[in-house]
Structures are given as structure tokens and as C-alpha cells.
Amino acid sequence: MIKEKEALIPEFSNVSLLNCIDLANPDVQSSVSLLKQVCLDSGFFYVINHGIDKEFMDEVFSQSKRFFSLPKEDKMKLLRNEKNRGFTPLFDQSLDPTNQMHGDYKEGYYIGVEVSEDHSDAQKPFYGPNRWPSEVSACRMPVLVLNALLLGHGNFSQVYVAQMEGNYGEILSRCTVICLMISILDINRDVARSISRLIALALGLNVNYFCQPGILGKSIATLQLLYYEDQISEPANGIFGAGAHSDFGLITLLATDDNYGLLICKDKDAKPQIWEAFIVNIGDMLERWSNCFFRSTLHRVLGNGRERYSIAFFVEPNHDCVVECLPTCQSEQNPPKFTPIKCEDYLLQRYKDTHADLNTYK
Ligand SMILES: O=C(O)CCC(=O)C(=O)O
Numbered sequence: 615m616i617k618e619k620e621a622l623i624p625e626f627s628n629v630s631l632l633n634c635i636d637l638a639n640p641d642v643q644s645s646v647s648l649l650k651q652v653c654l655d656s657g658f659f660y661v662i663n664h665g666i667d668k669e670f671m672d673e674v675f676s677q678s679k680r681f682f683s684l685p686k687e688d689k690m691k692l693l694r695n696e697k698n699r700g701f702t703p704l705f706d707q708s709l710d711p712t713n714q715m716h717g718d719y720k721e722g723y724y725i726g727v728e729v730s731e732d733h734s735d736a737q738k739p740f741y742g743p744n745r746w747p748s749e750v751s752a753c754r755m756p757v758l759v760l761n762a763l764l765l766g767h768g769n770f771s772q773v774y775v776a777q778m779e780g781n782y783g784e785i786l787s788r789c790t791v792i793c794l795m796i797s798i799l800d801i802n803r804d805v806a807r808s809i810s811r812l813i814a815l816a817l818g819l820n821v822n823y824f825c826q827p828g829i830l831g832k833s834i835a836t837l838q839l840l841y842y843e844d845q846i847s848e849p850a851n852g853i854f855g856a857g858a859h860s861d862f863g864l865i866t867l868l869a870t871d872d873n874y875g876l877l878i879c880k881d882k883d884a885k886p887q888i889w890e891a892f893i894v895n896i897g898d899m900l901e902r903w904s905n906c907f908f909r910s911t912l913h914r915v916l917g918n919g920r921e922r923y924s925i926a927f928f929v930e931p932n933h934d935c936v937v938e939c940l941p942t943c944q945s946e947q948n949p950p951k952f953t954p955i956k957c958e959d960y961l962l963q964r965y966k967d968t969h970a971d972l973n974t975y976k
């Protein structure tokens with residue numbers, strides 16, 4: 615393990631207590647102050663007015679449900695590969711191995727930046743073609759074209775409906791999954807850039823510090839569709855939807871359905887949840903960058919006997935970006951606490967630590 619979290623895990627509380635950052639607020643200074651306060655406080659916050667409409671997200675969730683309802687054998691044909699693309703079966707991931715009886719009681723499906731096999735970037739870890747269900751994989755090209763179209767338009771549904779009415783209706787309906795997932799990945803990257811600007815300002819950096827080509831220019835962005843079965847977790851017996859952990863990268867954007875389940879390690883009064891918002895949390899790389907000024911936050915998922923779907927978008931920098939203490943976060947009295955580390959080395963280790971060895975499926 616690269617980093618040991620404290621063995622003693624303090625009380626976890628419902629995520630419904632979070633502060634809200636409005637990405638459309640013209641008063642950037644007030645957003646930056648609030649963000650700084652919430653990052654110092656819990657490291658978890660909602661973002662609203664992120665520009666992704668509810669209809670679009672509903673469609674992503676419904677495609678996710680469709681995928682997880684496929685027979686297990688079909689999903690196993692798309693088993694996660696060494697590039698971390700594809701299906702993760704029940705227990706494949708174990709986010710808190712020391713406190714878990716089995717692995718996480720969840721299934722997942724990893725999608726990353728679509729890089730064709732003949733592209734030089736496909737040699738890098740975490741980069742390569744995605745693993746799509748066979749009935750749609752033949753549609754990759756039209757989907758990429760459609761995706762480009764979609765990204766040029768604010769209103770997804772309008773473009774979607776217009777295309778469906780055209781001659782390409784049938785092919786488009788078959789590639790909905792790819793089209794949606796690539797779109798959500800790209801759109802989320804834009805949302806992540808907006809949030810990273812506020813984080814940069816909160817850390818006393820240039821507003822575009824994290825957006826520079828060497829950091830988020832060619833980021834390792836990973837979307838994970840998640841499905842928790844209708845199981846009741848038993849923390850005392852080490853049974854969790856997802857074990858306690860902090861995420862690995864810069865930030866994570868999380869969209870959930872309305873089933874309670876995510877708990878963060880922070881004790882506050884409950885407020886209603888905002889379902890349309892993305893829940894954002896700080897990852898371990900930002901903790902390293904900021905020299906623990908912003909701490910990554912432990913969180914876990916408890917099953918309550920109802921099926922639950924969520925979508926996590928992990929924002930991780932470029933492969934060769936070296937994550938090292940920011941100049942604004944160190945002084946003589948507060949020297950860097952972590953040795954600099956290359957993003958891809960760090961991530962490879964963290965994924966290895968928390969996933970089953972692929973040989974166990976052979
Ligand atoms: O499903 C959730 O609400 C949280 C998932 C999560 O924390 C993760 O996958 O890192």
C-alpha cells in the first residue's frame with residue numbers, strides 16, 4: 615500500500631449534509647472562499663449548475679441499469695482488462711481490505727478515454743479502446759462522430775431526437791450506450807476543469823494551474839458505472855457496499871440515484887440531498903499536491919436492502935504528471951510531506967492494491 619489510512623475509522627455520516635458550490639455564480643471570489651472552507655471542513659461538496667441536464671443524466675442511468683441487468687455471462691465477456699476497462703464483478707474491488715470480509719458488494723463498469731489500438735497513446739497504462747457490449751462495438755465510428763456533434767451542442771436531447779428521426783435511427787439506437795458514455799466522460803472533464811479552477815484559486819495558484827497541458831491536458835479520466843445489489847451491509851461483520859477509502863486522483867465527481875448509501879467520515883446535521891447535483895470529493899493526489907492542506911476524505915457505501923446505482927468520474931492528471939508539493943503549500947516550517955510521484959505509477963499501484971488479480975478469473 616502506498617498510503618495507510620488510520621486503522622481507527624471515526625464515525626461516518628450521511629452525505630446529505632454537504633455544502634453546495636454553484637458553478638454559475640458570477641461572484642467567483644465567494645465560490646472560492648466557500649470551496650476553501652468546505653475543502654478544509656469535509657472535502658466533500660455538491661456542485662450545481664454544472665451544465666449537464668437532468669434528462670441526459672437520467673438516460674445515462676437508464677443505460678447503466680440496462681447494462682447491469684445483462685446476464686452475468688455476458689458481463690463477464692467484458693471483464694476488466696489490464697488497461698482497467700470493462701466489467702468488475704462482485705467482490706472484484708476491495709476498497710478497505712483490512713476491514714472487509716469479502717470485497718465490495720458491487721458491480722462496476724470502467725470506461726476511459728477512447729484511444730484506438732493503433733494510436734501511440736495506447737501503449738500507456740489506462741489508455742486504449744473501451745470494452746463495449748458486442749452488439750454496439752461495431753458502431754464505434756458513427757458514435758464518435760455523433761459524440762463530436764453532441765459536444766458542440768448544449769442540448770443533448772434535441773440533437774439526440776433529431777438524429778434518431780433520421781436514417782441512422784437504428785444504428786444510433788444500438789450505439790446509445792457508447793454515445794452516452796463517451797459524451798458524459800467528455801462533458802464531465804469540462805465540469806472537472808471548472809472545479810479545478812476554483813481549487814487552484816483556493817490554493818493561491820494561477821486560476822489555470824491544473825488546466826495546464828502538463829496536468830489535465832491529457833488526463834487519465836475514468837468513469838465507473840456502479841451497481842449495488844439489494845443487500846444490507848453489516849459493518850460489524852465487515853460487509854459493505856464499498857469499503858472505507860479515499861479516492862486516488864485530483865477530484866471525483868459522483869452522481870447517485872436517490873437511494874441512501876454513501877457515508878462520509880464527518881459528523882454534521884442532516885439536510886435534504888440534492889439529487890441533480892454532482893457530489894465532488896477531494897482525492898489523494900490533491901492531498902499530496904496541497905501537502906495535506908486539503909485532506910482527501912474517507913467514505914464508504916452501506917447497502918440498505920435496496921438496489922442502488924451511481925456513477926463515479928475519477929479525475930486524474932496526465933500519465934507523466936509529477937504530483938509534488940505545490941509552491942504555495944510549503945514553507946520552512948511546513949516542508950513537503952510526500953515524495954513526488956508520477957501519476958501513472960501512483961495509480962497503477964492504487965488500482966493493484968484494491969482490485970483482484972486478473973489471473974484469478976482465468
Ligand atoms: O457509489 C457511491 O456512492 C460511491 C462510490 C465510490 O466512492 C467510489 O467508487 O470511489
Ligand SMILES: [Fe+2]
Nearest residue numbers: 859860861913
Ligand atoms: Fe470513492
